[in-house]
Amino acid sequence: MNFKSMTVLPVTAVLVVTTSMPTMAATDVQKQANAEKIIHSAQNVLEEILSDPKTQIPSDLLEQSQGIAIFPGVIQAGFFFGGRRGTGVMMLRQEDGTWSNPAFINITGGSFGLQIGAKSSDIVLVFPNRDTVNEVMSSSFEIGGSVTGTAGPVGSTAIDPTEDYSKSPILTYARSSGLFGGVSIDGSKLGFNQGKNRDLYGLSITPRRIFRDPDLEAPVVVDSLRQVLEESETGTFSRF
Template identity: 30%
Template sequence: MPIEHTKRKSVLASLVALAICGATVAQAAGQADQSNQSSQADTSSKPAQSATRRVSDALAVVRQLEAEPRVKQLLQQAKGVLIVPSYGRAALGVGAHGGAGLLLLKRTDGSWSGPAFYDLGGLTVGLQVGAEGGAIAMVLNNDKAVAEFMKKNNFALSAEAGLTVVNWSKLAQGTAGTGDVVAWSGTKGLFGDAVAIGLNDIRFNQNLTNAYYGRTLSPKDIAAGTVSNPQAQPLQQALGEASTITK
């Protein structure tokens, strides 16, 4: 066989091998890119799913609040409410050492804003002996209390912050509404016998809020009522019903 012919066959075989190798690499790169995109999609969807779950859990808490006539009285005059579906030992692992909550503010027409998401620190009275934690709600009675939430990070609802936070279970029938904030608990004994309590190290959860609304927002943006998420409507409507003055 002529040498030239042998060389041509060798070169042709090398080119075919390179082509096959290139196709294999391209296919592997494509698969890796698809896998990476899928992984990114899964990661980005997790905060939105977590936020949606919090809203759903908060709805159950509002149903509890609605069953309390005195709490309904508070909500009728309230400027806002911080709902914490699970606080304390039962909430460990949520992402904060106290729990996770969401804030809704009452508009001038009596309707409620969409939720803004927060992570919470500790109660100044701590969990009482035997209390495993549970749902709590902080009813904000005035603009002074609401203003704390516009600070976004590391603020408190406490005497140190210039706010009176009253234990709901210690309110007399005729003193509903006393204090800047009234703290309600769905767990008997969670606040113990303390008349005044506090909640420290409250932080705005930017990641969950952005994921829930699909854009970057501040607490003030949500307070202005210019954004919405249809998934929050059941919660907003339930709060509207709970805060409606009944004759």
């Protein structure tokens, strides 16, 4: 009997070790899949906005822009006071004119007013100049005050040549399907989501490296989003 009890214990120990390791790997895979899902959603938002002539962001405006942030499904809920929260992706213009890898970024904040119910909005922020991009990179960034978000031009026609959008800090686009008409952007805060960045790229990494390192390996889904963005600024995008 003693021999039997001695032989069972080592076998049990081996089973514990071998079954716990795949569980950890599966967790990492699931986290990466969840991060990729946000990128998929951001791409869908961009495609749908570009496919509708009423909401299409002018291609020449995108061609001149220095950064873009896409937030799918931003939630706002409240009674007389609304809280806003959502996670999206931000991409920057590289020195060679191409678009960087995406970094995950959060949008949070509240707005006052008569707000009854809840809504979900897809929000796109276009950054026409590098100064505002640098401010977002430096710290937690709040939209409002000296750096305002203004409604951007829409439509498939070229933008008004008399309008100098390069001096606009942020151009905002929103699509709402809930109970409220329009979206208030001022008062919202932007901050990078380091956890999601780690989930996607598999290592602790700064937004600055994500934007600047050309050798950084990224999932295939990133190339798909980048392609849509590049086609949108050249006017060659077609969803079908």
